[in-house]
Amino acid sequence: MKIAVLTGGGDCSGLNAAIRAVVRRAVSLRDDVYGIRHGWKGLLENDVIRLTVDGTSNILPLGGTILGSSRVNPFKVKNGLKRCLKNFKQRRFDALVFIGGEGTLNVAAALSKAGIPVFGIPKTIDNDAQGTDYTIGFDTAVQIATNAIDRLHTTAESHQRVMIIEVMGRHAGWIAAYAGIAGGADAVLIPEKVFPMKTLCSIIGKRARRGCNFSIVVVAEDAQIKLENGQILRTPLSRDEYGDVKLGGIGELLASEIRKRMDSEVRVTVLGHIQRGGTPTAFDRVLATRLGAHAVESLHRREFGRMAVIRGDKITSLPIKKMAGRVKKVDPAFYETVRLFLE
C-alpha cells in the first residue's frame, strides 16, 4: 500500500510517536509511507516527503511534529477540497492516516465521503474527542499542569498568596479537572459548570480562617464564573485567522474580581502553549504507538472512514461520522469527585 500521513490542528506531545508507529507498522507490512507537511495545507499544495524507518528512528521522545501542522481548512480555500482530491489521486496514494482533533476530523469526513480511504488517530491536549477515553497529548499536558501547580504551591505558601493558574482545554475542562485533582488545588473552575464567585471567595476565606493563608485556583480558559449580580464572567469571544475561537485571559479577569472582594494578594500564571510542547509522557508514547499501529492494521483490513479510539484498555475504532462535530465534555459525576477534594 502507499500510505500518506499528516498531522493537523494544534500540535501536542506524542505526535512524533504516532508518526513513528505508523511508519514502522506500515513498513513491516511492506507499505510505502509518505508524510504530508503542515496538515491539510500540504495536501492543498502537494507538499509531501518520503518517510522511512531510518528517518524516523529517533523521534519517539520528541515534542512537536516532524511533519509540521497547521489549522488550514480546505473548506475555506477556493476549490480546496477539489485540490486535495486531485493531489491525493495524482500521488496514487491508497490511503490517508490523519492524526488530528475536531477540525482535522471534519475535513477527513468530507474526503471520506468523496471516496478517499481515510483512517484517523485522535490527538489534542483538550481530550475532548467523542468516543475515546483519551487523546494523544492530554496526559502530557496534565503532567505539565500538575508540575506547575506543585511549584506554585510552595511559592503561594511562602508569600501567602492566592495563585490562579489558567490552563487550556478550549470548551472542555479535562486538563483543569485532572491537574486540579493531581495537584491538590483548592478550587477548579471548568466550562461545564458555572462557578459562583461567592463560593470561590468563601473557599479562600475559609482556608485563611483555618490558618491556610494561601490558595491555588485552577481555571480552564473557557470557565464561566457567576458574579453576585448574575452576570457571567468569561473570556470575551474572539476568533483567530482561521476562524477558530481564541481563548485566554480569564485568569486576569478572575484575579481582578477577587481583589475587589478580598484583601488577598493574587497572582496569575497562564500556562499557555507550554502545555503543548516538549517530550511526551510514557502514557502518551504508548497510546500513540498503539493507535498508530492500529490505524495501519485497520487499513489492511480495508476498514476506512474510521478513527482509532481507546476504551478502557482496548484499542478499537469508530466511524468518523459518529465522532465529527461532537465534543466530549467533563461528566458531572466526575466533576463531583473533583469537588470532594477541594478547599
Ligand code: F6P
Ligand atoms: O485545541 C488545542 C488548544 O491548545 C486549545 O486548548 C487552545 O484553546 C488552542 O488550541 C490554542 O490554539 P493556538 O495554538 O492556535 O493558539
